[in-house]
Amino acid sequence: xxxxxxxxxxxxxxxKRRGFVFQGSEIYGGLAGVWDYGPLGVELRYNIKQHxxxxxxVERDDIYGLNASILMPERVWEASGHLDSFTDxxxxxxxxxxxxxADQEDEIRAHEEGHQKKGEKVEWSxxxxxxxxxxxxxxxxxxxxxxxxxxxxxxxxxQVNFKNILDSMHPxxxxxxxxxxxxxxxxxxxxxxxxxxxxxEQMELQFYVKPDEKxxxxxxxxxxxxxxxxxxxxxxxxxxxxxxxxxxxxRAHYAKAACDIEYKTEFGGWKEAWGxxxxxxxxxxxxxEYSKVDLSYFDEExxxxxxxxxxECSGGVDRAMxxxxxxxxxxxxxxxxxxxxxKLAKHIAPIRAAxxxxxxxxxELVSKAREVYAMLKKxxxxxxxxxxxxxxxxxxxxxxxxxxxxxxVDFDTLGEEKPEFKDTVTVRDRDTGEQKxxxxxxxxxxxx
Ligand code: GAP
Numbered sequence: 001x002x003x004x005x006x007x008x009x010x011x012x013x014x015x016k017r018r019g020f021v022f023q024g025s026e027i028y029g030g031l032a033g034v035w036d037y038g039p040l041g042v043e044l045r046y047n048i049k050q051h052x053x054x055x056x057x058v059e060r061d062d063i064y065g066l067n068a069s070i071l072m073p074e075r076v077w078e079a080s081g082h083l084d085s086f087t088d089x090x091x092x093x094x095x096x097x098x099x100x101x102a103d104q105e106d107e108i109r110a111h112e113e114g115h116q117k118k119g120e121k122v123e124w125s126x127x128x129x130x131x132x133x134x135x136x137x138x139x140x141x142x143x144x145x146x147x148x149x150x151x152x153x154x155x156x157x158x159q160v161n162f163k164n165i166l167d168s169m170h171p172x173x174x175x176x177x178x179x180x181x182x183x184x185x186x187x188x189x190x191x192x193x194x195x196x197x198x199x200x201e202q203m204e205l206q207f208y209v210k211p212d213e214k215x216x217x218x219x220x221x222x223x224x225x226x227x228x229x230x231x232x233x234x235x236x237x238x239x240x241x242x243x244x245x246x247x248x249x250x251r252a253h254y255a256k257a258a259c260d261i262e263y264k265t266e267f268g269g270w271k272e273a274w275g276x277x278x279x280x281x282x283x284x285x286x287x288x289e290y291s292k293v294d295l296s297y298f299d300e301e302x303x304x305x306x307x308x309x310x311x312e313c314s315g316g317v318d319r320a321m322x323x324x325x326x327x328x329x330x331x332x333x334x335x336x337x338x339x340x341x342x343k344l345a346k347h348i349a350p351i352r353a354a355x356x357x358x359x360x361x362x363x364e365l366v367s368k369a370r371e372v373y374a375m376l377k378k379x380x381x382x383x384x385x386x387x388x389x390x391x392x393x394x395x396x397x398x399x400x401x402x403x404x405x406x407x408x409v410d411f412d413t414l415g416e417e418k419p420e421f422k423d424t425v426t427v428r429d430r431d432t433g434e435q436k437x438x439x440x441x442x443x444x445x446x447x448x
Contacts, residue, residue: 007266010340011325018401020325020350021194028310033198035188035318040401043350043382045201048234048320049180051348052203056178056313063176063205064165068157070182071138071148079290080156080283082133085253089127090188095120101188102127106268134184134198150184155312157181158206159283162295173297173308174219176207180317191222192267194318201317208308210299211281216309217257224259224276227313231261231273234320235345236327240264241273254282263323273323274315281307324348328402334433341404343431353447354384354398355403358391369409372425372440376407379444395428404430405447412437427432 015021020041025032037045041200057065077083089102100107101123112122134150148188151157156179165177180203190196209219224243231241246258257278262270282305288295296305328342346352355376357369366387373385384403386394393410398406406428415422426435427446 006431007329008193011071011329014329014342014400015041015193015325020401024199033196034186035194035197038348041321044324044344044348045180045317045321046212047200047348047350048324049203049317051234052180052230052315053178055233056176056203056205060176062171062174063178063207064169064171065157066161066177066179067181068154068161068179070151070184071136072151072156074147074149075290076148076160076287077133077152078157079286080159080254081286082152082156083131086133086152087129087131088188090130091127092125094123094125094160099188104189107189130186130188132185132187134186152183152185153314154179154181154183154202154204154207155283155314156337158204159310160291162208162284162287163293166297172209173299174209176205178203178205181202181366194322195265195271196269197318200319203315203317205313206279207313208297209311211306211309216278216280216311219311220257220259220276220278222263223311227274227276227315228261231320233345234324234348235343236323238261240327242270243357244270248408252277254279256280256282263326264428265323266326273319274313277312277314279310279312283310295420309316339399339429341399344402344404346404349402349404350382350404351384351398351401352380352382352402353407354394355407356384356385356391356394356409357387358408358410360387364414365409365411368413372396372407372409372443375440376443376447380447383447396432399430402430406430407443413440 018040019038021303022036022038023030024036025031057063090099091102092099093111098111100111115122123190133152136148136150137146138148139146158179165171165389181201182199183202184199187196187198190198207219207223209216212331228241228243232238240263242262244260244262246260251258255277260272261274265271284295296307298305324344325342328344329340330343331338331340333339353376355369355373357365359365370385373383377383388394395406408426410426412418412421413423421437423440424437425440428435
């Protein structure tokens, strides 16, 4: 277990050192469950989100994009059932007054063991129901009417815009609405780095189908497989992902059926990555009731109004990023030296390729390398230039952040002694360390 914990610690340290993830408001002592993403973290997240958007929206003709607001009035959360049911059971340790989730057995046990080492026996308070929604007030007067909530799931922004999408895009069932955005939960025990946060980002699809049990079950199966394939395409090994069906008593209040995609983590075994939920007509029916706006859909074929069923795919961006880092972190030996590097899938690596002049103090190499860099950057924006330190160190620096290729401009590129190599560069592969000579004009295709 100790060695396994090390991997997480090494990733946390790498993320801070290399500008992926910082503790939120760190110079003020940090805010629990809140993280800031640095230059490389932003790029990695952007690539994950863009890959989601591409596969779930852009490449399809039955899914519409949406960007709804984070702040929503109390009535929305009454209707969605979150005010009543979006709760965790909270227990308090009577020895040190720490508050933990009663249903998280591993954490409860670890807490008890901590006290046992000091000879203390833990007693717990009776579980209390604790609502996870983050409340705020809008406007100059703070009262019941000014109350609003930061959304606890991005889903509700889609449900309240269902009619807007019907009226503006005139979609035919089945169709979906996808969104990426921040969600907020007052988690009792945030932790495990960016695994469980109080502020986090979700990528979701709500896919609406005719309210028919058989069809909706088939669609549920379809999106389960689709989400799994999407997750695998981030570079996961098949054996590290699995489905887990929820038992009826662990489903969220809105779900008729639910299945998670789980990742085998280094820090705590199988943990949730995505949720695929059969939400039935729960949300649209409740919002119709509470808003008094008709959210039904007119089925032209059957000549009847129906409230569609909603099959949801819901994944966390932060969690995907954590799992991608855990999966990619690799230690090996290259050229007789130990190294640690991120074996990231090429399409999500924060930097696609780095261009170097072999030597920093040879102006002809530097200017040629700058030229290659500028040419590539026009086509593939996430290209870096580095001329700092010796070439071996530059390779290691790029390996550590997962850059798939390093391109070096050397004396052969200039073609002075070996005209046959003029306008070629070396391209080094991150995983194998192997180098090959490639014509500069062929680089764009190689990198794309
Ligand atoms: N709309 C459905 C929904 O929100 P969920 O299972 O509560 O379902 C979906 O959350 C996904 O959001 C999870 O699979 C996880 O990836 C991510 N997620 C949920 N709570 C999170 C938290 N506190 N920190 C980071 N990610 C979280």
